[in-house]
Structures are given as C-alpha cells and as structure tokens.
Amino acid sequence: MRVDRGALNAIVLDIEGTTTPIAFVYSVLFPFARRHLREFLRDVKSRGDADAADAIVRLELEWADDVAKGNAPPPWNPAEPAGPEGAVPDADLSLAAAYVDWLMDLDRKSPALKVLQGLIWQRGYRSGELTSEIFDDVGPALERWRGAGLRVAVYSSGSVLAQLLLFGYTPAGDLTPLFSHFFDTGVGPKTSADSYRAIAAALGCATERVLFVSDVVKELEAARDAGCRTALAVRSGNPPQPHFARGEAIRSFDEIDIT
Numbered sequence: 001m002r003v004d005r006g007a008l009n010a011i012v013l014d015i016e017g018t019t020t021p022i023a024f025v026y027s028v029l030f031p032f033a034r035r036h037l038r039e040f041l042r043d044v045k046s047r048g049d050a051d052a053a054d055a056i057v058r059l060e061l062e063w064a065d066d067v068a069k070g071n072a073p074p075p076w077n078p079a080e081p082a083g084p085e086g087a088v089p090d091a092d093l094s095l096a097a098a099y100v101d102w103l104m105d106l107d108r109k110s111p112a113l114k115v116l117q118g119l120i121w122q123r124g125y126r127s128g129e130l131t132s133e134i135f136d137d138v139g140p141a142l143e144r145w146r147g148a149g150l151r152v153a154v155y156s157s158g159s160v161l162a163q164l165l166l167f168g169y170t171p172a173g174d175l176t177p178l179f180s181h182f183f184d185t186g187v188g189p190k191t192s193a194d195s196y197r198a199i200a201a202a203l204g205c206a207t208e209r210v211l212f213v214s215d216v217v218k219e220l221e222a223a224r225d226a227g228c229r230t231a232l233a234v235r236s237g238n239p240p241q242p243h244f245a246r247g248e249a250i251r252s253f254d255e256i257d258i259t
Contacts, residue, residue: 001231001248002257008229009205010151011256012183014190015158017215018233020166024133030104032124033117037100040120041093052119056096058112063099074098109157111185118161125169132166135235139170141253142178148258151203153181155195155212160184190219196226213250217241231256 016025044052066073076095103113124130145152154163160182167175181202188195200207207227214220215238220230230247250256 002259005148005258008211009209010203011145012153012155012199012210012212014214015156017235017238018213019134019138021133022237033120034104036120038097041097055112055115062110062112074102114159118159121162121165125165132170134170137253139172139175146178151180154179155183155199157185191222193222193226196223196228217244220247
C-alpha cells in the first residue's frame with residue numbers, strides 16, 4: 001500500500017499476529033506464565049511485591065463481577081485482604097491461581113491478568129529463559145518509519161510492561177527506542193472507535209493522519225470508524241478474518257510504501 005508521507009504523522013501497530021507470530025504468544029508466552037504462576041504467587045507472599053498484590057486485589061474484584069454475572073468462576077473467598085506491605089494471605093494464593101488459570105483458559109482480556117502475566121514474563125526475560133520473537137521485517141520497518149520522521153506506537157491488549165519486554169528482548173536487541181508510545185486497554189477496548197481517538201490525541205495528531213495495522217478486522221473497523229487509515233496484517237499462522245472492505249491487506253511491513 002502506498003501512503004503519502006505528507007498525509008501521515010503516526011503508525012500504530014498491534015502485536016499478536018502483526019509484529020509477532022501468534023504461535024509465540026500461545027505456545028511460548030502463555031504456557032510460561034501458567035507454568036510459573038504458583039511459584040510467582042508464593043514469591044509475592046514472601047517478598048511483598050506491591051504491583052503483583054495490587055493485581056491480585058483487582059483480580060478479586062473481577063471475580064466478584066463474574067460471580068454477579070453468573071459466569072461460574074472457580075471459588076474465591078479470601079479470608080482477609082492483601083496487607084499494607086503488599087503481602088498476600090496464604091489462603092488467597094491457590095484461589096487466585098485457580099481463577100487466573102480459568103481466565104487464561106477463556107483467553108479473557110483482563111487488565112489485572114495482563115499485569116500479572118507481564119510481571120511473570122519480566123522474570124523470564126531477565127533470566128534469559130525468554131527471548132521474544134518478531135517477524136523479520138519489523139525491525140527494518142521501524143527504522144525506516146522513524147527515519148522518515150513518523151511516530152510509531154504500539155496498541156495491544158497486553159500490558160505496557162509486556163509490550164516493553166517483548167520489544168526490549170528481541171534477537172535484534174532492544175527496539176523500544178524506536179517507539180514513541182505504548183498503549184494498552186487502559187485507553188479503552190480495541191473494538192471501540194473512542195480508543196483510537198484517544199490514541200490519536202495522545203500522539204498529538206488527527207485520526208486521519210494515523211495508520212493502524214492489525215490482524216483483526218473488528219479492530220480495524222473501529223479504527224476506521226474513528227477516521228484512521230488501516231491495513232490488515234495477513235501473516236503466516238493468522239486465523240482467517242472476515243472480508244475487510246474498508247482498507248488494504250499487507251503480508252509484510254515492506255509493502256507499506258511511505259512516499
């Protein structure tokens with residue numbers, strides 16, 4: 001697709017299926033988080049990790065909402081709240097783990113779950129157990145777009161921490177300096193046009209001067225409704241998508257020609 005540089009200020013990228021193979025997320029990252037979950041929660045108890053304890057408190061609130069909606073989550077009746085130092089009661093740990101497993105089975109886009117996963121992955125990246133995977137065309141494209149004076153951002157359902165880790169620990173090195181902004185669902189759902197309006201405002205430009213690239217048509221439709229330009233990422237391993245009549249499809253970032 002050809003894009004007039006004079007009509008564009010920023011490119012916003014999805015991650016899963018766009019910059020990163022879906023298989024890496026589902027076959028590497030998610031199993032790693034599940035495998036290390038209980039060990040991580042035990043360490044939260046012993047170390048008093050405030051960020052993780054806060055995520056667990058928010059998970060409890062989500063659990064209560066699931067109960068109220070009749071979604072039948074696993075039982076969770078903590079005996080006491082997290083302590084002031086961020087300590088988590090022993091009784092909470094196995095209950096929290098069961099609920100987290102349930103959320104992951106559902107592939108729920110839970111903000112608290114995403115924070116917890118990011119903290120677990122952080123350990124894996126720092127220890128060398130994890131190295132992220134991105135498509136070969138991503139790094140050169142980021143360099144090219146930044147060289148053309150464009151702002152490049154990420155918008156993913158994964159937490160900002162998870163985004164920073166994924167682009168910070170690539171085989172090509174730390175790519176995070178090539179991005180100007182990282183957005184998660186704190187700005188809103190990815191299927192809401194208002195989310196893309198908020199992102200454009202944070203980037204300091206009109207929505208029509210933003211190109212959003214994703215592998216999910218529903219997200220692209222929302223971005224289009226907000227006035228953004230859009231491109232459907234058709235990568236190897238991506239599931240089939242409904243026909244996308246309001247934008248172009250690309251198989252590589254090399255096909256985005258900024259002139």
